[in-house]
Amino acid sequence: MTMQPLYIISACSITAQDTYNRENFLNPVRSIDDGRLFVIDPDYTKYINPVAIRRMSRMLKRGITAGMRSLDEAGIKTPDGIIVGTSRGSVTDMEIFLHELIELDEQALNPAGFIQSTYNSVNGWLAMLSKCTGYNQTYVHRGFTLELCLFDAMLMLSEAKEKKHLLAGAFDELTPEYFTIRTKINYYKEQLPNSLNLYKHDDSTGSIGGEGAHFFTVSNDPANATSSLRSLAMLQKPTVAELQAGIDNILKENNLDKEDIDVLVCGMNGDSRTRSLVDTAINNCSANTTVVNFKHLGGEYDTASGFGLWLADHLCRTQLIPSEVTCKVGTSASVKNILFCNTTIMGNVSLMVVTSVN
């Protein structure tokens, strides 16, 4: 069965680069040596009132702001539904409540951390601020979290008989404690390179840490769209052969040949365990294809694919491919068809076909 393409009307990303302001988001390029690409926090007072903002943790402010700005840029006051994903929710809030629980021995606890660490708290706030009483859903599934949100949005727009706008997005937070914990399961490299040199160190396991919030206003109506997400596939720990079959399949679904792919957005993360998967994706490129990547700019986290989708849409908008994201230059003169292949530390892979909309 074919699902309705998602027309992307607006995209807002808060990342370690200045993607929030979009123009010149790589000027200057931010890099780090300690393996932790924390985001650049924008001015949060634009979308949240001063009384509410005082009690909010940074993840809540970040998720709300990215979502509201996406709606704002799309010119949509109230969407028909809100679909948000997060692998771990507001980690800081969880840590605050858990530490208090342990240190105060379960006495006189402040409920704020408990409430804000609830995985759907950003959903609730976005619904309140956009007065959206419609469909509201939260996915929490590791490396497929954003993908499930996009999948649900596609499903919903396929079911719809009339024009609809949905707000779909995902966020995750990096904290020092979370970094410590994930280091112990080889999520991050033992010898941390400068972030810009991440891919030169792909002979060792792990990546570098990151965080971000990525929201997209999507519709079944192409009016005002900059790009469309035409297909989406989630491959669970694929072998190289399974990934190849997945790529063949998604290209065929969209009547695309390898030569038609102008850009491959590659979620390479410098982890030796995913190198063969990354190579498989790159081997599918023709001479036309420019290969770009982004995890040296935003780091690796469960919803990092949001940065990749933001970048794919950005390339469609601007028709310019910055050298800072390019790892192989192709001959194609325009950005029409993009294959996005995201590999995660756990070995899961998501594939998306994104096409520019004029």
Next chain:
Amino acid sequence: MAERVVVTGIGIISALGTGMQAHVTALRNKQSGVKPISLLKTRYANDFVLGEIRMTSDELSAYAGLPVGDNGHTRTALLSLAAMKDLLEHVDIELLRAEPFAFINANTVGGMSKMEDIYMDVLRPDTKQENIKYIDTLDCAESTERVVNFYNLKPFTATISTACSSSSNSFILGARMIKQGIVKRAVVGGGDALSRFTLNGFYSLKNVDKNLCKPFDQNRLGLNLGEGAGFCLLELESDAKARGANIIAVLSGYANTNDAYHPTAPSPTGEGAYRTMQEALAMAGLETKDISYINAHGTATQNNDAAEGLAIQKLFGTNPPPFSSTKPFTGHTLAAAGVIEGIFSMLALQEQMIIPNMNFETRMEELAIQPATELVENAGLQHVLSNSFGFGGSNVSLIFSKP
């Protein structure tokens, strides 16, 4: 009209026991699973009552077919495995391997039940070896992946977390995917294990009654927490009939809306709950008079019962169908509440019984209606409405109908 999605298998574990029959017996005999604390390690062990599953994690491991001891499975994952095991006693696993299916799980705090015990050790440079096994179990997808891997399945997988409505949302996603032809079948549900984190979270919000909870009672003081897990098999009615499956109930309507009112409290007029029930009825093509029993969310918190009670009264009038909260039996099982109470709704249809709202004494001042307090047999039930509402303004209603 689109083809109907039906439920053809049920797996359940709660404070009332394991499997459908244990639950039918307990509900019929008014045997509550909410008791003084026996397992949860908390300073309030002598103060609160909980709907605990009276099996240690080792006992659950043994039941699920895992080695006992530190096997890397949190209690949350073990409860999910136990519910799946129960489901697979009624469903041939090969059915799940033969054709595309979705496994949609729901969860609110992942493996917090374990992580809160070992967190400080996990942060130390020399974390104990036995704790390393649990180090990445805090996220909600952990139990989902554990079930899929244990049974060597390759489904479309998803994990949902919308607080106390989480597993009701699993039903909705599963049914939508089946109707769109993306998968042939879906196993939907969710689970949560008790933790100090959630107990203290609700306690710090002054939402916990130290004694037995009293849903829809004027003098209610809050909820009792519980734990559990449940999974149901969904498929198209025609597919179920073609393979001669026993159809337990039809999932004839569902709705998901948001209050857009407050981070944790429902809109006081029950507007959100009202609209959700109304949308579910419209989808099922039913009128209010067609609903023969409502399994309410009924947490026994001040806010929920006032809002839900007003919503029921507004939609169904002052002479509504019998309604009850079954949380006095199981405690509030959070992410599992939707699926467990969905199963109770189907059980009510199958057994033709109205499950009583225990511990009720005094009608609420603001309401002209009150819950059903006595067990009714041969109740002539045709359609049952099941509500689940959660933090973040999340509202879900499901309607189950007699096949």
